[in-house]
Amino acid sequence: MKFARLGESGSEIPVVIDDGRHYDLRPVTSDVDGEFLRTDPVGRTRAALDAGALPELPDAGSMRVGAPIARPSAxxxxxxxxxxxxxxxxxxxxxxxxxxxxxxxxxxxxxxxxxxxxxxxxxxxxxxxxxxxxxxxxxxxxxxxxxxxxxxxxxxxxxxxxxxxxxxxxxxxxxxxxxxxxxxxxxxxxxxxxxxxxxxxxxxxxxxxxxxxxxxxxxxxxxxxxxxxxxxxxxxxxxxxxxxxxxxxxxxxxxxxxxxxxxxxxxxxxxxxxxxxxxxxxxxxx
CATH class of the missing domain: 3.90.850.10 (Fumarylacetoacetase-like, C-terminal domain)
Structure with missing residues (x-):
């Protein structure tokens, strides 16, 4: 499992990459930020994947790759x-x-x-x-x-x-x-x-x-x-x-x-x- 953020700068979509496929994380979190990272991100994401709650992003390969974390405080x-x-x-x-x-x-x-x-x-x-x-x-x-x-x-x-x-x-x-x-x-x-x-x-x-x-x-x-x-x-x-x-x-x-x-x-x-x-x-x- 890998977390990423795809899309234009300032409008990135949070994504999880699992078995080479890109899934939209927005049903779980608005961003890969501190709040997401402190609340069992792997467990919550795995549960959502297993439940089929995360739609696949078919055009992920053509999207800009942003920093994988939202702007940190430090x-x-x-x-x-x-x-x-x-x-x-x-x-x-x-x-x-x-x-x-x-x-x-x-x-x-x-x-x-x-x-x-x-x-x-x-x-x-x-x-x-x-x-x-x-x-x-x-x-x-x-x-x-x-x-x-x-x-x-x-x-x-x-x-x-x-x-x-x-x-x-x-x-x-x-x-x-x-x-x-x-x-x-x-x-x-x-x-x-x-x-x-x-x-x-x-x-x-x-x-x-x-x-x-x-x-x-x-x-x-x-x-x-x-x-x-x-x-x-x-x-x-x-x-x-x-x-x-x-x-x-x-x-x-x-x-x-x-x-x-x-x-x-x-x-x-x-x-x-x-x-x-x-x-x-x-x-x-x-």
Whole structure:
């Protein structure tokens, strides 16, 4: 079972994909949002499928793929969570998780075009495992408690502008992370009960050339540790998104050029699907 949202931006239809067929979820929920995710989404959806209450969407293959979750209240990101990426960034592996934030309007569909910000010369890609929260999470006593608070997992691209992030940041990374559309997400949300997030291969390509190729088993801080750690400092709400860091192989390494208009980035995580974005030049709004 996979949850998705199909249709034009702002008018997406919630969908469940089951045995390769797309079913309209609107008899169960108006959206794949926090309220749906906190109220047994898998059980409710399975019951509706078994009862024949969800109509099939025959034209699903021709529809735009939106982000698989409605706009979250928070997008919380972890920096340098793979040792090799920390090394290519010129840093020692962190002893505690590094936190930065993205804004909710960074979340777009997995195949939507991404605008390179005005004045940018160092726009970069980052394939990442995303964790979607399923219940209110605060002050967990141990990492073992984290599993009960995770709705599922998504593929995400933590797009970054490195000059904004490093040079004009004032010591905070978020300036280079919060341009609108800087977080393509999806195509699906896979429930946590149906995917083991440890040991997933994750890869990226630019214009068809391989860039990143690693495994989530190489994360410095695993998913339960991250959710437990974050819960000591922030109250996570259903539908919130955590990005868990990226492996080596980004432009920041100096081995590859930064992105320019016309470049195409593709990303993939085992079990979570594939993305494709064309990067386009910024244009003044009329």
């Amino acid at each position: 997008v919380i990101c972890i920096g340098m969570n793979y040792a090799a990426h920390a090394a290519e960034s010129g840093s020692e592996p962190p002893s505690v998780p590094i936190l930065f934030l993205k804004t909710p309007n960074t979340v777009i569909g997995p195949n939507d075009a991404v605008t390179i910000p005005r004045g940018s010369e160092k726009t970069d890609w980052e394939v990442e495992l995303g964790v979607v929260i399923g219940s209110r999470t605060a002050y967990l006593d141990s990492p073992e408690e984290a599993a009960a608070h995770i709705a599922g997992y998504v593929l995400a691209n933590d797009v970054s502008e490195r000059d904004f992030q490093m040079t004009v940041s004032g010591g905070q990374w978020s300036k280079g992370k919060i341009a609108a559309g800087f977080n393509p997400t999806g195509p699906w949300l896979v429930p946590a009960s149906e995917l083991d997030a440890h040991g997933l291969r994750l890869r990226s390509w630019v214009n068809g050339e391989p860039r990143q190729d690693s495994n989530t088993s190489d994360m410095i801080f695993d998913v339960p540790t991250l959710v437990h750690h974050l819960s000591q400092y922030v109250t996570l709400e259903p539908g919130d998104l955590i990005l868990t860091g990226t492996p080596q192989g980004v432009a920041l390494s100096g081995r590859y050029p930064y992105l320019k208009p016309g470049d195409v980035v593709e990303l993939e995580i085992e079990g979570l699907g594939r993305q494709r974005q064309e990067f386009v030049a910024w244009e003044a709004q009329r």
